[in-house]
Amino acid sequence: MKKHILVIPGDGIGQEVTQWGKAALAQIAKNFGHEFTFDEALMGHAAIEVTGNPLPDETLEKARKSDAILFGAIGHAMYDNDPSLKVRPEQGLLKIRKELGLYANLRPILLFDELLEASSIKADILQGTDILFFRELTGDVYFGEKSRSEDRNTASDLMIYHKYEVERIAHKAYQAAQQRSKRLCSVDKANVLESSRLWRETVQEIAKQYPDVETEHMFIDNAAMQLIKNPKKFDVVLTANLFGDILTDEASQIAGSMGMLASASVGDGVGFYEPIHGSAHDIAGKNLANPLASILSAALMLEISFGLKEEATTLVNAVDKALKDGYRTGDIADQNTDTAKVLGTQEMGQLVLTYLAQ
Amino acid sequence: MKKHILVIPGDGIGQEVTQWGKAALAQIAKNFGHEFTFDEALMGHAAIEVTGNPLPDETLEKARKSDAILFGAIGHAMYDNDPSLKVRPEQGLLKIRKELGLYANLRPILLFDELLEASSIKADILQGTDILFFRELTGDVYFGEKSRSEDRNTASDLMIYHKYEVERIAHKAYQAAQQRSKRLCSVDKANVLESSRLWRETVQEIAKQYPDVETEHMFIDNAAMQLIKNPKKFDVVLTANLFGDILTDEASQIAGSMGMLASASVGDGVGFYEPIHGSAHDIAGKNLANPLASILSAALMLEISFGLKEEATTLVNAVDKALKDGYRTGDIADQNTDTAKVLGTQEMGQLVLTYLAQ
Ligand SMILES: CC(C)[C@H](C(=O)O)[C@@H](O)C(=O)O
Ligand SMILES: CC(C)[C@H](C(=O)O)[C@@H](O)C(=O)O
Numbered sequence: 247m248k249k250h251i252l253v254i255p256g257d258g259i260g261q262e263v264t265q266w267g268k269a270a271l272a273q274i275a276k277n278f279g280h281e282f283t284f285d286e287a288l289m290g291h292a293a294i295e296v297t298g299n300p301l302p303d304e305t306l307e308k309a310r311k312s313d314a315i316l317f318g319a320i321g322h323a324m325y326d327n328d329p330s331l332k333v334r335p336e337q338g339l340l341k342i343r344k345e346l347g348l349y350a351n352l353r354p355i356l357l358f359d360e361l362l363e364a365s366s367i368k369a370d371i372l373q374g375t376d377i378l379f380f381r382e383l384t385g386d387v388y389f390g391e392k393s394r395s396e397d398r399n400t401a402s403d404l405m406i407y408h409k410y411e412v413e414r415i416a417h418k419a420y421q422a423a424q425q426r427s428k429r430l431c432s433v434d435k436a437n438v439l440e441s442s443r444l445w446r447e448t449v450q451e452i453a454k455q456y457p458d459v460e461t462e463h464m465f466i467d468n469a470a471m472q473l474i475k476n477p478k479k480f481d482v483v484l485t486a487n488l489f490g491d492i493l494t495d496e497a498s499q500i501a502g503s504m505g506m507l508a509s510a511s512v513g514d515g516v517g518f519y520e521p522i523h524g525s526a527h528d529i530a531g532k533n534l535a536n537p538l539a540s541i542l543s544a545a546l547m548l549e550i551s552f553g554l555k556e557e558a559t560t561l562v563n564a565v566d567k568a569l570k571d572g573y574r575t576g577d578i579a580d581q582n583t584d585t586a587k588v589l590g591t592q593e594m595g596q597l598v599l600t601y602l603a604q
Numbered sequence: 605m606k607k608h609i610l611v612i613p614g615d616g617i618g619q620e621v622t623q624w625g626k627a628a629l630a631q632i633a634k635n636f637g638h639e640f641t642f643d644e645a646l647m648g649h650a651a652i653e654v655t656g657n658p659l660p661d662e663t664l665e666k667a668r669k670s671d672a673i674l675f676g677a678i679g680h681a682m683y684d685n686d687p688s689l690k691v692r693p694e695q696g697l698l699k700i701r702k703e704l705g706l707y708a709n710l711r712p713i714l715l716f717d718e719l720l721e722a723s724s725i726k727a728d729i730l731q732g733t734d735i736l737f738f739r740e741l742t743g744d745v746y747f748g749e750k751s752r753s754e755d756r757n758t759a760s761d762l763m764i765y766h767k768y769e770v771e772r773i774a775h776k777a778y779q780a781a782q783q784r785s786k787r788l789c790s791v792d793k794a795n796v797l798e799s800s801r802l803w804r805e806t807v808q809e810i811a812k813q814y815p816d817v818e819t820e821h822m823f824i825d826n827a828a829m830q831l832i833k834n835p836k837k838f839d840v841v842l843t844a845n846l847f848g849d850i851l852t853d854e855a856s857q858i859a860g861s862m863g864m865l866a867s868a869s870v871g872d873g874v875g876f877y878e879p880i881h882g883s884a885h886d887i888a889g890k891n892l893a894n895p896l897a898s899i900l901s902a903a904l905m906l907e908i909s910f911g912l913k914e915e916a917t918t919l920v921n922a923v924d925k926a927l928k929d930g931y932r933t934g935d936i937a938d939q940n941t942d943t944a945k946v947l948g949t950q951e952m953g954q955l956v957l958t959y960l961a962q
Contacts, residue, residue, distance in 0.1 A: 321795060326821065329794050329801035329808075336795045366729040366833050387745070387763055392798040399767040401802035405745055406760035435846075436687050437679060437694045440750040443687035444759035450687075463684065467853035468882070474832055474857050475724050488793075492850060495825035499832050524826070 247280045249552060252312035254305065257290040257335055258525025259535035259591075260318020266595030267316050267519075267540035270564075273602045274548065274557050285312070289342065290335035290525075291322035300338030306345055309516065314551040316544060317520040323527045335525075344384050347514030349411065350418050352550075353379040353494045353522055354508070355477075355501055356542065356562075360569040364502035364578045367474060375477040375500055378426065380419035381490025383511055385411045386441075388487045407441045407486065412448040418512075419484040420456040429481040431462045433469045433489050445486060466493075473497055494522055503577040505536030508543035510550050517551040519543040533590035536575040538565050541598055564601040573597055605638045607910060610670035612663065615648040615693055616883025617893035617949075618676020624953030625674050625877075625898035628922075631960040632906065632915045643670070647700065648678035648693035648883075658696030664703055667874065672909040674902060675878040681885045693883075702742050705872030707769065708776045710908075711737040711852045711880055712866070713835075713859055714900070714920075718927040722860035722936045725832060733835040733858055736784065738777035739848025741869055743769045744799075746845045765799045765844070770806040776870075777842040778814040787839040789820045791827045791847050803844060824851075831855055852880055861935040863894025866901035868908050875909040877901040891948035894933040896923050899956055922959040931955055 251271060255264040268284060275282040287305040294300050309315055320339045325331050342348075355377040362369040390404030416432075423430040432449045434442035446463055453461045464472070466489045472479060473493060477500050485493060498504040504523040511518040521539030529535055541561060549558035569578075572587045579588045589597065609629060613622040626642060633640040645663040652658050667673055678697045683689050700706075713735040720727040748762030774790075781788040790807045792800035804821055811819040822830070824847045830837060831851060835858050843851060856862040862881040869876040879897030887893060899919060907916035927936075930945045937946045947955065 326795065329804045334795065340796070366726055367724055368726055371724040388796055390760065394798055394802070398802075400764065401798040402748065402762050402764035403797045403799050404760050405763055406758065409757040435849075437684065437692065438698070438746055439761045440752055440759045441761050444752070444756075446687045467849045470828065470850045470854040471856055471862060474854065491793075491825045492828045492847075496828040496832065496854065498829055504829060 247552065247554070249280065249313040250283045250285070250311070252308050252315045253284055253286050254289045254315060254317045255286070255292070256318040256320045256525065257292055257322050258319055258527045258530040259523070260320065260525055262530070262533070262535050262591050263521065263537040263540040264316060264318035266537035266598070267544040269595065269599055270541045270561055270602065271316070271544045271547070273599055274561060277560070277602065278557050289338040290320035291325070293338060294333055294335060298333070300333065300335050301341045306342065309342060309346060312516060314516060314547045315518045316540070316547065317518060318540065319521065319523060319525040321525040321527070340388060342518070343511060344389065346516055346518065347384065348511035348518050349382060349384045349513040350415050350511065351381040351383040351490065352510045352512065353381060355379070355497050356506070357501055358506070358566060358569050361502035361506065361578055363582065364580050365499055367499060372477060372500055377477065377480045377497060377500070378422060378482050379490060379494050379497070380415055380422070380482065380484045381494060382411065382415045382485065382487050384513070386487035405439065405441050407444055409444065409448050412445050413452060416449050416452040416484060419482050420452060420459055423459045423482040424456065427481045428459045429462070430459050431464055431469070431480055431483050433464050433466050433483060433485040433493065435466050436463070437465060449484065469493060470496060474499070498522060503536065505539055505575060505577040506542070508539050508546050510546040512550060517547060519547040533592055534576055535591045536577050537591050537595040538575070541565055560602070564598045567601050568594065568597050605910065605912070607638065607671040608641045608643070608669070610666050610673045611642055611644045612647045612673060612675045613644070613650070614676040614678045614883065615650055615680050616677055616885045616888040617881070618678065618883055620888070620891070620893050620949045621879065621895040621898040622674060622676035624895035624949070624956070625902040627953065627957055628899045628919055628960065629674070629902045629905070631957055632919060635918070635960065636915055647675070647696040649680035649683070651696060652691055652693060656691070658691065658693050659699045664700065667700060667704060670874060672874060672905045673876045674898070674905060675876060676898065677879065677881060677883040679883040679885070698746060700876070701869060702747065704874055704876065705742065706869035706876050707740060707742045707871040708773050708869065709739040709741040709848065710868045710870065711739060713737070713855050714864070715859055716864070716924060716927050719860035719864065719936055721940065722938050723857055725857060730835060730858055735835065735838045735855060735858070736780060736840050737848060737852050737855070738773055738780070738840065738842045739852060740769065740773045740843065740845050742871070744845035763797065763799050765802055767802065767806050770803050771810060774807050774810040774842060777840050778810060778817055781817045781840040782814065785839045786817045787820070788817050789822055789827070789838055789841050791822050791824050791841060791843040791851065793824050794821070795823060807842065827851060828854060832857070856880060861894065863897055863933060863935040864900070866897050866904050868904040870908060875905065877905040891950055892934055893949045894935050895949050895953040896933070899923055918960070922956045925959050926952065926955050
C-alpha cells in the first residue's frame with residue numbers, strides 16, 4: 247500500500263513525541279512492505295514564529311494532499327499568560343479542524359492492564375473499562391461568534407449547534423455502538439441550554455434508527471461525576487465539542503495518564519491523528535514526555551484511515567510489550583516501578599521501535 | 605438570636621432531605637436559645653404543578669423577606685425526556701439566583717475521614733484534600749441570550765461575562781484564600797474562548813491586590829484531569845458558572861458521595877443554602893436519599909449568614925459522630941459497612957437529631 251503522510255509536530259512536547267509516531271509508521275511500512283512517504287509542516291506557535299500565521303496556507307495545502315495527518319500538540323505559555331494577544335497557536339488547530347471537516351473526534355480510553363495501578367482511581371473500579379468517546383469537533387462555543395465590547399469590559403462566545411452537525415456525528419457514534427456493546431450515552435446540559443435541547447432532541451430522533459442500541463441521556467455535571475464513580479457504566483459516549491474536551495481529559499485518568507491516549511479526528515476527508523495531551527511546555531525539551539500516545543495515534547491512523555488492522559495491532563502490541571516488560575515513562579511510573587526502567591522520551595520511543603524491528 | 609428561615613424543598617429527593625436540614629436548625633435553636641421561625645414555599649416542578657410557574661411571585665417575596673433560605677433540589681424526568689417543553693423547573697432556580705443576586709456559590713469539599721474508602725479514588729490520593737470552590741452563579745452561558753431558529757434547526761446560548769461579574773467573585777475568592785492556605789487556582793478556557801480571556805485578564809488584575817496569595821491559571825480540561833489525579837494540589841478554586849457546575853460535581857467523588865456536599869450561594873443580600881446533589885428522581889420517595897448534605901447546608905447557613913460558628917460546628921460534629929459510629933446511607937456505604945448500620949433517609953436524619961438533642 248502506498249500512502250503519503252503529513253507530520254505536524256506543532257509545539258512543546260509535540261516536537262519530541264511526534265517523531266516517534268512517525269518512526270513507528272516507517273517501521274511498520276518496512277515490516278509489512280508498504281510504501282509510506284512523509285512530509286512535514288508547521289502549525290501553532292512554531293508556525294507563528296516563522297510565518298506570523300498559526301496555520302500557514304502551505305500547511306493546509308499539504309494537509310489536503312495527504313492521505314493522513316499525524317499531529318503533535320499546540321500551545322505556548324506566552325499566549326496563556328497574555329490573554330490580549332490576537333494571533334494565537336490554538337487558532338491553527340481550530341482552523342485545520344474546520345477546513346478539513348474533521349467533525350468527529352474519536353477518543354478511545356484504552357486501558358493497559360499494566361497501568362491499572364498508575365491511576366489515582368482504584369484498580370477494581372477501573373478494571374474492564376472500555377470507553378469510546380465521540381466528541382463533536384467543528385461546532386459549539388469553539389466556533390460560534392466571539393465578541394468583545396469596545397471598552398473591553400464585556401466578552402462573549404456563541405454556543406451554537408445546527409441540527410445536521412448533531413446528526414452526522416450521532417450517526418457515527420451509533421454505528422460504532424452497534425459494533426460494540428450496543429450502549430450509547432449522550433451528554434448535554436439540556437436542563438439549562440437551548441443548544442443542548444437541540445442536541446438531545448436530535449439524538450432522540452437518530453436513536454430511533456438504531457433500535458438495537460440502548461440510549462441514555464446524561465447531564466454533563468452528572469457525567470463528570472459518574473465517569474470516575476463508575477467508569478464501566480459507559481461504552482460509547484457522544485458529546486458536544488466543549489463537554490467532550492473536558493470529559494476526555496478527565497477520562498485520561500482512567501488510562502493512568504494523559505500520556506497514553508490517542509485520538510482520531512475524521513469527517514469529510516483526510517483523517518487527523520493526535521495524542522490528547524497538550525504541548526505541556528513545563529516539560530518540553532527535557533526528554534520527559536511520553537511518546538506512547540503519539541505511537542498509539544499512528545496505530546489509529548493505520549486502522550481507521552488505511553484499514554490496516556493487523557499493522558495497527560502490531561503497533562499496539564509493541565507498546566503493550568514495553569509496558570509488560572516493566573518499562574515506563576515518568577507519568578506512568580508508580581511506586582512498584584523498577585527505577586532503572588523509567589525511561590525518557592527518546593529511550594521509550596527507541597524501545598518500541600526495537601520491538602517492532604524484531 | 606431571632607431569624608426567619610424560608611424552606612424550599614423543591615423536587616424529587618429535595619422533598620425528603622430538606623426537612624432534616626430544617627429539623628436540625630430547629631434543634632440547634634433549642635440547644636442554643638435562639639429563635640428560628642420557618643416558612644415554606646414552592647419552586648420547580650412542585651411549583652409548576654400548582655401555579656404553572658417554576659418560581660411563583662409569592663416564593664420570591666417570601667425569599668426577600670427571609671434571613672436565609674434552605675433549598676432542596678430541582679428537576680423532573682418529564683422535562684428531561686422532553687426538551688421541547690417551554691416551562692421548566694430549572695428556570696425557577698436560575699431566576700431566584702438572579703433575582704436575589706446570588707453571584708457566588710461556595711462549595712467546600714469537606715472530607716470526613718470515615719468516608720475515605722467510600723470514594724472511587726484511592727485514599728492516599730484523597731487524604732488531606734481541602735478544596736473550597738467559588739463558582740460564579742449569575743452569569744455565563746446560563747444567563748446569556750438563548751435562541752432557536754424558526755425552522756428549529758439551529759439553537760444557541762450566549763456565553764457572556766462582564767468584567768464586574770468576574771471582579772466581585774474574584775474578590776470573594778481571594779479574601780477566602782487569604783484566610784486559608786493562600787493559594788488560588790482560576791479555571792478557564794482562555795486558549796479558545798473570548799469570555800475566558802476576559803475572565804483571565806480580570807483575575808490577573810485582581811490578583812495584584814492580593815500579593816500574599818499565589819495564583820495559578822488552569823484550563824478547564826486540565827483542571828478536570830488534575831482534580832482527580834492530585835486533588836491536594838487545589839485549595840481555593842475560582843470558576844465560571846458552567847465550568848464550576850461540572851468541576852464541583854466531579855469533585856463530589858472526592859468526598860465519597862454527592863450526598864455529602866453542601867453549598868452556600870451568597871451575594872447582594874440573603875444567603876441561599878442547598879445540597880449540591882440534584883433531585884435524583886430515580887430514588888425519590890424511596891427513603892434512600894442521604895439527608896446529610898441538607899444538614900451540612902444548614903451548618904453553612906449558621907456560619908455564613910448568621911455568624912454562628914459554634915452552632916455550625918455542633919451540627920458538623922453530629923454528622924461526624926453518625927459516621928464515626930459506623931452509620932451510613934446507601935450512597936456512602938462500602939464493603940466494610942455493617943449492613944445493619946445502613947440507614948434510610950428518615951433514620952439517618954433522626955439519628956443526627958438524636959445526637960444533637962443529647
Ligand atoms: C488546544 C485546544 C484548543 C484543544 C481543544 O480544546 O480542543 C485541546 O484541548 C484538545 O482537546 O484537542
Ligand atoms: C439544576 C441545575 C440548573 C443546577 C445548575 O446547573 O446550576 C445544578 O446542577 C446545580 O449545580 O446547582
